[in-house]
Amino acid sequence: MNKFLRLITIMMVIAFAVPVSAFAEENNSEEENNGLALAPDAKSAILLEQDTGEILFDKNAHEKLPPASMTKIMTLLLIMEALDKGNLQKDEMIRVSERAASMGGSQIFLEAGEEMSVNDLLKGVAIASGNDASVALAERLAGSEEAFVKKMNERAKELKLENTHFQNSTGLPADNHYSTSYDMAMIANELLKYEAITDYTSVYEDYLRKGQDNEFWLVNTNKLVRFYPDVDGLKTGYTSEAKYCLTATAKRDDMRVIAVVMGAESPKERNTMVSGLLDYAFNQFETNKLFDRDEKITDIHLLKSKQKNVDIVTKQSISTLHKKGEEEKDIQTEVKLQDTWNLPVKRGDEVGKLYVKDGEQVLYEIPLTVEEDIEKTTYFSLLKRTVQEMVKSR
Structure with missing residues (x-):
């Protein structure tokens, strides 16, 4: 059972163009915004x-x-x-x-x-x-x-x-x-x-x-x-x-x-x-799209759910951002799912995170959810499924 519920880490190396340079920090003057004279008359x-x-x-x-x-x-x-x-x-x-x-x-x-x-x-x-x-x-x-x-x-x-x-x-x-x-x-x-x-x-x-x-x-x-x-x-x-x-x-x-x-x-x-x-x-x-909203990222096998295999999807679209003309770098994404599943789980409930990384530096953290509501299976369905798993493991 634990092997199906343990922390899942998936490393996906995606060759997308992205810089690691910092963008505008939260500043309060034109000088700190690199001299940009944008919105000069706004409060x-x-x-x-x-x-x-x-x-x-x-x-x-x-x-x-x-x-x-x-x-x-x-x-x-x-x-x-x-x-x-x-x-x-x-x-x-x-x-x-x-x-x-x-x-x-x-x-x-x-x-x-x-x-x-x-x-x-x-x-x-x-x-x-x-x-x-x-x-x-x-x-x-x-x-x-x-x-x-x-x-x-x-x-x-x-x-x-x-x-x-x-x-x-x-x-x-x-x-x-x-x-x-x-x-x-x-x-x-x-x-x-x-x-x-x-x-x-x-x-x-x-x-x-x-x-x-x-x-x-x-x-x-x-x-x-x-x-x-x-x-x-x-x-x-x-x-x-x-x-x-x-x-x-x-x-x-x-x-x-x-x-x-x-x-x-x-x-x-x-x-x-x-x-x-x-x-x-x-x-x-400009941006480079990694995943669309509700796109499948991975799946997980849950023995106690009605659905044996549960698709894990993004709660939002995911992109990387870079200044036009800047140096290209490779991006890695890492998926970490919760190790304990208390059913039922509703669509939209967070069940893990997708980390968009440059090397060891985490650029973004994006919540992951399930594609549909996940209900707990019945006792008899669980018993049948458990027997099937035991037979497979022999």
């Missing part, structure tokens, strides 16, 4: 490559600031997680409460008592930044917006984000409601693991209640979706205190980057600075 900014999590540029990335409607990135993350777990269905109809309908600011003008599908409410949040749609979904998932906000803050702690605290699901002005450009990038990175989110955030215009008297035209608040090639999200924000904010993402070839700007004085300045960050990323860096 805070960051540029991140998604697969590796490498920070390519930052400015005051850990300064606590009001995130305005970029708050909804966390709201969207909890919605996508609920959809992925089957706790929410896109075709489910949600009845809008008086409270949700009363939300001010950006909205899709929901009426109290109106019923709208999760899919359309998700459009309302992702495209038009609807505060009413956000609260309607929050109430459905947690019973009240207050309970949902508690889940938002718990999720931030799980992501080890120390400089974020939410008071609502919308980003409307509130005391003690703050985040940072770094934390926003981390939440966006987690959200983008659910690739279907860009089916919503990449849409420039759409309609709700199509053909009805109260038809509503949705226009994306993120104009870069239309005017910057490859941008397919993610979320704008504005209040008089926060000024103009944007978390944007773009994917070119196999490289996806996330850019955050907070505290710009105008939408034009905000979009110009984000565009400059994206230009810098795509002009200076």
Whole structure:
């Protein structure tokens, strides 16, 4: 039995081009960022490559600031997680409460008592930044917006984000409601693991209640979706205190980057600075894909599970990042699985790690999971399987 549950180490030497040079550290001045004059008029900014999590540029990335409607990135993350777990269905109809309908600011003008599908409410949040749609979904998932906000803050702690605290699901002005450009990038990175989110955030215009008297035209608040090639999200924000904010993402070839700007004085300045960050990323860096999300990395034989052989897959796509024109090096990957398996195990539960290494130096650690839910086998199936194993070993 132990031989099937012991620590598994697999060394795979992959000839991919990658440098070992360090990328931009988390710095707070143009000098420390090698003189890069990116996002000069932002209070805070960051540029991140998604697969590796490498920070390519930052400015005051850990300064606590009001995130305005970029708050909804966390709201969207909890919605996508609920959809992925089957706790929410896109075709489910949600009845809008008086409270949700009363939300001010950006909205899709929901009426109290109106019923709208999760899919359309998700459009309302992702495209038009609807505060009413956000609260309607929050109430459905947690019973009240207050309970949902508690889940938002718990999720931030799980992501080890120390400089974020939410008071609502919308980003409307509130005391003690703050985040940072770094934390926003981390939440966006987690959200983008659910690739279907860009089916919503990449849409420039759409309609709700199509053909009805109260038809509503949705226009994306993120104009870069239309005017910057490859941008397919993610979320704008504005209040008089926060000024103009944007978390944007773009994917070119196999490289996806996330850019955050907070505290710009105008939408034009905000979009110009984000565009400059994206230009810098795509002009200076490129990635080499190692594995796609959910790709099989290895398998394991579990005697006590219903499935004798269990496929181990990645929880995210895996790449290496390097500056264009830099020296090529070989990459090794090492898989370490847990040595004790307590069944059942759910898809998405971490069961080990994939280490991407340059020699003895660990560059990245990526969680591994199982391809499907693993249930414990019955007593009689286990007995039969044990006998078969004994016969084979003779």
